[in-house]
Amino acid sequence: MIDIHSHILPAIDDGSPDLETSVKMAQIAVSEGITEMIATPHFIEKDKETDKNTIIQKVEELNRELAHRSIDLTILPGQEIFLTPGVPDLYDRGKLLTLCDGDKYLLVELPLMSIPLYALDVIHSLKLKGLNVILAHPERNIEIARNPGRLREFIKIGALVQVNSLTLFGVLGKNAKHTAENIINSGMAHFIATDCHTARTRSPRIKRIMKFLTEDAAKLLLKDNPSKVLKGKDIDSKLEAYDGKDIGFFKKLTVFIDSIKNAREVRHDF
Numbered sequence: 001m002i003d004i005h006s007h008i009l010p011a012i013d014d015g016s017p018d019l020e021t022s023v024k025m026a027q028i029a030v031s032e033g034i035t036e037m038i039a040t041p042h043f044i045e046k047d048k049e050t051d052k053n054t055i056i057q058k059v060e061e062l063n064r065e066l067a068h069r070s071i072d073l074t075i076l077p078g079q080e081i082f083l084t085p086g087v088p089d090l091y092d093r094g095k096l097l098t099l100c101d102g103d104k105y106l107l108v109e110l111p112l113m114s115i116p117l118y119a120l121d122v123i124h125s126l127k128l129k130g131l132n133v134i135l136a137h138p139e140r141n142i143e144i145a146r147n148p149g150r151l152r153e154f155i156k157i158g159a160l161v162q163v164n165s166l167t168l169f170g171v172l173g174k175n176a177k178h179t180a181e182n183i184i185n186s187g188m189a190h191f192i193a194t195d196c197h198t199a200r201t202r203s204p205r206i207k208r209i210m211k212f213l214t215e216d217a218a219k220l221l222l223k224d225n226p227s228k229v230l231k232g233k234d235i236d237s238k239l240e241a242y243d244g245k246d247i248g249f250f251k252k253l254t255v256f257i258d259s260i261k262n263a264r265e266v267r268h269d270f
Contacts, residue, residue, distance in 0.1 A: 001033050001223060002034070002035065002036045002037075002038075002226035002227060002229075002230060003029065003034050003036070003193050003194050003196075003204060003206065004040075004078075004099060004107070004162065004193045004226050004229055005038065005080065005107060005137075005162055005164075005191075005194065005195045006025075006037050006038065006039055006040060006193070006194055006195065006196045007039070007040065007041060007042075007195070007196060008022050008029075008039050008062070008204075009022065009055065009058045009059065009062060009075075010058070010062070012041045013050065014042065015041065015197045015198070016197070016198070016199075019065065021198065022065075023065065023066070023071070024199035025199045025203060025204055026062075026071050026073045027071060028199060029073055029196075030071060030072055030073050032204060033206075034194075034204060034206065035074065036074045036076060037075055038075075038076045038077070038078040038099050038100060039055065039058075039062075039075050039076065039078060040078040040079055040080040040107050040136075041055055041079060041080065042080050042082065043079045043080065043082065043095075043097075044082040045082065045084045045087070049095065052077075052079065052094075052095070052097035052101075055077050055078075055079065055097055056077045056097075056101065059075050059077045062075050076099070076101075076230070077100065078097055078101075079096060079098075079107065080107050080108075080109050080136055081106060081107065081109065082108075082111075083109060083111070083116065083123075084122075087108070087122055087126065088129065091126065091129065091131070092129075098131070099134075099229055100229065100230055100232070102232045103130075104130075104229075104232045105131070105133075105134055105229050106126060106131050106132070106133050107134050107162070108123070108133050108134065108135060108136065109136045109137070110135060110141045111141070112140055113142050114142065115143045115144070115150065119154075120153060123159050124157050127157060127158045132235065132237075133159045134159070134160045134161070134162050135154060135159055135161050135162065136195070137163065137164045137167065138154075138161060138183070139179040139180040140167070144179060145176065145178075148183055148186065148188070149186075155188060155237045155238060156238070158237050160191065160235060160237050161183060161188055161189050161190050162189070162190065162191040162193050163184060163192050163221075164192070164193065165193065165194050165195075165206040165209050166202060166205065168180050168181065168184075168192075168209060169205070169208070171202070181212075184221075189221060190220075190221065190225050190237065191225055193206075194206050206222070209222070
């Protein structure tokens with residue numbers, strides 16, 4: 001599996017605080033079946049403008065350390081960029097780091113409390129520059145939680161959608177979990193990623209997500225689409241390649257029970 005959203009780099013944002021934590025996170029990721037992970041430290045205009053060359057350097061250093069410890073995980077560079085009106089200009093000025101430094105995919109975070117009036121215009125502007133915008137964990141946005149259909153406005157202009165695995169485990173609350181399920185079951189998700197920050201509560205756990213998905217959906221969201229990001233290939237945002245609506249009652253009941261169990265284990269064991 002490929003994880004396109006993580007905060008595994010040490011001492012650069014609110015993720016891993018040190019190298020040993022990063023190594024533990026990498027070990028967990030490997031145990032979960034993750035082979036490649038994109039490191040996406042936060043970039044917030046005029047607040048936390050993380051230097052992209054620093055990220056690339058830290059990725060190289062962490063890869064050397066993992067190789068030295070025989071941990072079979074490859075880290076790739078990227079950023080999680082907070083959406084502001086200035087994002088297109090920041091990209092033009094060379095301030096932003098695309099996923100895998102490939103000038104193809106940009107991971108963008110919406111504010112949690114609202115959908116800004118400028119959001120669609122900014123994403124459209126980025127699309128005109130040849131960038132594919134991936135919305136990070138929109139299930140955590142209050143307006144989208146109230147009306148998940150709002151996501152279709154973004155998908156229509158070419159945006160892609162990434163859901164957090166721990167959201168589906170119930171770690172980030174019932175509303176976010178319900179919204180994430182709605183997004184996936186409506187065919188609006190293109191990726192599931194960990195958004196891991198620690199080696200404990202928000203560790204890179206993703207394997208159990210297979211219980212929540214049909215085989216086709218798991219392949220698309222955890223392998224095929226993330227692989228296209230790594231290779232710089234396009235993804236059709238409007239293509240609904242799976243449908244969660246055909247999950248029967250007993251499958252749904254199993255998912256509900258597993259989600260409670262997983263949330264407890266994540267909170268207390270990691």
